Amino acid sequence: MKRSENYEARITQMLSxxxxxxxxxxxxxxxxxxxxxxxxxxxxxxxxxxxxxxLGRDAEAMRSEAKQAGKTxxxxxxxxxxxxxxxxxxxxxxxxxxAAACTWNPALVKEMGKVTAREVNADGLDWVFSPVLCIxxxxxxxxxxxxxxxxxxxxxxxxxxxxxxxxxxxxxxxxLKHYIGYGEATGARDAYDTEISMRKIRETFLPPFxxxxxxxxxxxxxAYGSVSGVPMTAHRKLLRExxxxxxxxxxxxxxxxxxxxxxxxxxxxxxSYADGVRTTIEAxxxxxxxxxxxxxxxxxxxxEGVIPMTLIDDAVRRILxxxxxxxxxxxxxxxxxxxxxxxxxxxxxNRKLTRESLVLLKNNGVLPLTEKHPRIAVIGPxxxxxxxxxxxxxxxSHPDKAPDDCVPESDFYTVLRGIREVFDGSExxxxxxxxxxxxxxxxxxxxxxxxxxxxxxxxVVIGDCLAQNGETKDRSDLTLSGRQQELVAHLKKTGTPxxxxxxxxxxxxxxxxxxxxxxxIEMFNGGDLGGLCVAEMIAGRFNPSGKLPISFPRTxxxxxxxxxxxxxxxxxxxxxxxxxxxxxxxxxxxxxxYEYSDLTLSRDTVRAGDVLTVSVNVTNxxxxxxYETVEMYENDLYSSVLTPERQLCGFKKVFxxxxxxxxxxxxxxxxxxxxxxxxxxxxxxxxxxxxxVGGGLHQLLSVMLTVEx
Ligand code: NOJ
Numbered sequence: 215m216k217r218s219e220n221y222e223a224r225i226t227q228m229l230s231x232x233x234x235x236x237x238x239x240x241x242x243x244x245x246x247x248x249x250x251x252x253x254x255x256x257x258x259x260x261x262x263x264x265x266x267x268x269l270g271r272d273a274e275a276m277r278s279e280a281k282q283a284g285k286t287x288x289x290x291x292x293x294x295x296x297x298x299x300x301x302x303x304x305x306x307x308x309x310x311x312x313a314a315a316c317t318w319n320p321a322l323v324k325e326m327g328k329v330t331a332r333e334v335n336a337d338g339l340d341w342v343f344s345p346v347l348c349i350x351x352x353x354x355x356x357x358x359x360x361x362x363x364x365x366x367x368x369x370x371x372x373x374x375x376x377x378x379x380x381x382x383x384x385x386x387x388x389x390l391k392h393y394i395g396y397g398e399a400t401g402a403r404d405a406y407d408t409e410i411s412m413r414k415i416r417e418t419f420l421p422p423f424x425x426x427x428x429x430x431x432x433x434x435x436x437a438y439g440s441v442s443g444v445p446m447t448a449h450r451k452l453l454r455e456x457x458x459x460x461x462x463x464x465x466x467x468x469x470x471x472x473x474x475x476x477x478x479x480x481x482x483x484x485x486s487y488a489d490g491v492r493t494t495i496e497a498x499x500x501x502x503x504x505x506x507x508x509x510x511x512x513x514x515x516x517x518e519g520v521i522p523m524t525l526i527d528d529a530v531r532r533i534l535x536x537x538x539x540x541x542x543x544x545x546x547x548x549x550x551x552x553x554x555x556x557x558x559x560x561x562x563x564n565r566k567l568t569r570e571s572l573v574l575l576k577n578n579g580v581l582p583l584t585e586k587h588p589r590i591a592v593i594g595p596x597x598x599x600x601x602x603x604x605x606x607x608x609x610x611s612h613p614d615k616a617p618d619d620c621v622p623e624s625d626f627y628t629v630l631r632g633i634r635e636v637f638d639g640s641e642x643x644x645x646x647x648x649x650x651x652x653x654x655x656x657x658x659x660x661x662x663x664x665x666x667x668x669x670x671x672x673x674v675v676i677g678d679c680l681a682q683n684g685e686t687k688d689r690s691d692l693t694l695s696g697r698q699q700e701l702v703a704h705l706k707k708t709g710t711p712x713x714x715x716x717x718x719x720x721x722x723x724x725x726x727x728x729x730x731x732x733x734x735i736e737m738f739n740g741g742d743l744g745g746l747c748v749a750e751m752i753a754g755r756f757n758p759s760g761k762l763p764i765s766f767p768r769t770x771x772x773x774x775x776x777x778x779x780x781x782x783x784x785x786x787x788x789x790x791x792x793x794x795x796x797x798x799x800x801x802x803x804x805x806x807x808y809e810y811s812d813l814t815l816s817r818d819t820v821r822a823g824d825v826l827t828v829s830v831n832v833t834n835x836x837x838x839x840x841y842e843t844v845e846m847y848e849n850d851l852y853s854s855v856l857t858p859e860r861q862l863c864g865f866k867k868v869f870x871x872x873x874x875x876x877x878x879x880x881x882x883x884x885x886x887x888x889x890x891x892x893x894x895x896x897x898x899x900x901x902x903x904x905x906x907v908g909g910g911l912h913q914l915l916s917v918m919l920t921v922e923x
Contacts, residue, residue: 215432215465216384221538229527237530238512243503253506261285263533266292267613270337288542292341296607299333303609304623306560309571310605311346313738315362315763317570318843319867320375326567327379329560335385336550340540343389345376347422348397350764351774355402356687359605359719359739363763364776367862370422374429381430387536390426392437395419402688405438417890424461432465432536436499445481447473453498466500466532474505487511492521500529556624568740568747573760574803576734580711582754589641591669593662594676595650596717598630605719605739606684626742629675629715632749648697650679666708677718692723692770699725706730715748721766759841761802765795778858800845800910806836810908813915820884821922822898828880830907834870843867844878848887849904857889
């Protein structure tokens with residue numbers, strides 16, 4: 215957010231002239247829901263501060279209508295642009311946040327933010343409800359696809375990058391969500407209570423918000439859930455004291471969908487609607503998303519003196535500050551021409567990001583397919599399903615479910631289309647084999663087996679579908695559903711090499727699939743170009759460089775199975791499961807190999823506040839140039855509270871030519887080695903720290919660092 219003292223003086227003046235009704239109207243956001251047209255009309259006339267889910271041309275019309283009606287404060291239009299301006303058919307659809315996190319490339323993620331901001335702005339809108347800073351640790355949760363994965367450092371780095379991308383050019387405001395702990399709901403029950411302590415919040419969940427606030431985020435959205443029994447919309451300490459106080463957040467806080475109402479109807483934390491309105495305002499929410507009676511109750515209670523005007527003025531000041539910073543007043547708003555939407559330049563950014571988002575999980579040497587393959591079988595329920603490939607939060611599913619015949623207007627590629635185009639000299643046979651969820655019939659399976667039998671190679675695209683991801687789609691069983699495992703087992707028996715491509719919203723339990731496959735590629739939800747980039751990667755047109763931002767469990771019962779757990783588990787494993795995760799956080803192969811050597815520290819004895827340099831040699835020992843992400847972890851050997859044995863504290867993606875060695879330097883701030891002690895204070899405790907660097911948890915060099923008092 216761009217701040218200016220000029221706005222502040224003008225806002226003070228405006229606040230002194232506004233009526234109570236005008237002020238509260240600024241705090242009301244209304245959604246464009248077809249089934250409540252009268253409500254929408256009422257608030258349109260009242261001059262509501264914000265609307266959501268209104269798409270471009272309608273927003274433009276509403277804006278000029280408001281002006282003509284003498285409304286001097288323009289509304290701010292918000293949209294769920296979660297991976298691109300994805301609710302608009304025709305805009306660039308990027309890979310999901312989880313897929314984008316596989317790039318480990320903050321510069322590219324920032325570009326994704328910039329492109330999205332440009333498209334949203336050109337469509338006449340002002341505000342994106344993104345990024346998601348929830349931490350995807352319990353992968354049964356339905357919204358893991360929306361996260362940047364399981365690690366607070368990676369989440370914070372990428373969240374800061376995309377926030378900068380959204381905000382830097384002043385085109386749109388970003389919205390950090392969902393504040394806070396939402397993804398940690400007990401049992402992965404969406405919006406349910408989160409049994410985490412304030413210490414844990416400060417250790418794990420707050421740091422990403424801190425980084426994204428520092429990166430300039432204009433708004434924050436409160437989570438649906440509760441923390442240790444206190445609903446987030448009513449959490450005065452976390453909203454007013456921590457977010458607005460400690461973190462110095464000076465933008466505005468919007469509730470999530472009907473949060474004020476659900477304080478009574480769902481959480482039963484207040485007895486009346488009016489109580490809910492008072493509680494949420496007192497706690498520090500500045501704008502109510504929907505919950506239409508908010509307006510009437512708030513106006514009345516302010517007039518009766520139940521809600522102090524100082525709280526209202528603070529909320530409205532924050533909202534106006536964001537509106538001024540976006541240039542919404544005085545016709546200052548920069549609007550890009552509509553032609554930027556889906557432009558070639560934007561598609562190029564998407565292509566780069568999608569290529570880097572693909573993770574090679576297994577390769578017995580079958581890849582890349584550089585020799586001529588006369589016949590390729592493309593098999594599987596997700597081989598030609600763009601809805602599954604897009605995943606959640608596109609025009610297919612929001613704000614309403616699109617009709618069955620809805621087709622993307624962008625130049626989109628499923629894996630089938632990608633393979634057809636990239637391998638244009640080969641005969642391509644397509645068979646679905648089975649469905650993702652339904653008990654599909656044996657004939658489908660038989661046709662797929664026959665296709666593989668008579669082909670030189672089989673590309674098998676499996677995973678999950680829209681019905682298995684998103685709000686209210688929490689899973690109790692993460693096993694690959696339907697007959698997909700059986701399909702891969704049958705294909706293996708044909709003797710034809712099997713390349714499995716996973717198109718899914720989250721890590722799934724893959725059973726024998728990895729064992730049966732000759733190669734496995736993880737796409738997650740790959741957006742418009744997922745299918746093309748997978749085909750290009752299979753053909754060896756680029757060297758894969760993605761790494762997992764999240765761990766893969768072997769069985770659902772292992773969840774949560776994130777890597778940065780505390781020590782102290784007797785036995786360290788379940789008696790009925792293997793000790794290891796199927797794939798670790800930070801894991802990803804390449805068509806070349808890298809060796810690490812000569813790990814050094816610029817100083818081996820330091821104090822809090824110091825910054826040192828960690829250096830390591832990375833040698834490309836294979837035959838193909840490539841990008842490698844160098845990962846750095848820390849291990850605080852003995853500490854007053856438990857700390858993870860491995861905690862990511864830095865990373866850098868570097869380009870290394872085949873046969874060459876590069877010296878990579880990573881800065882390490884000693885303050886980043888801090889822990890949150892039992893008194894909830896963030897402190898660096900003196901002692902020994904192990905600093906570990908390498909290409910993943912399985913391949914780390916280590917060196918000791920002493921922190922002196
Ligand atoms: C509910 C979701 O939790 C949130 O992420 C989204 O931005 C809002 N609804 C608006 O659609």
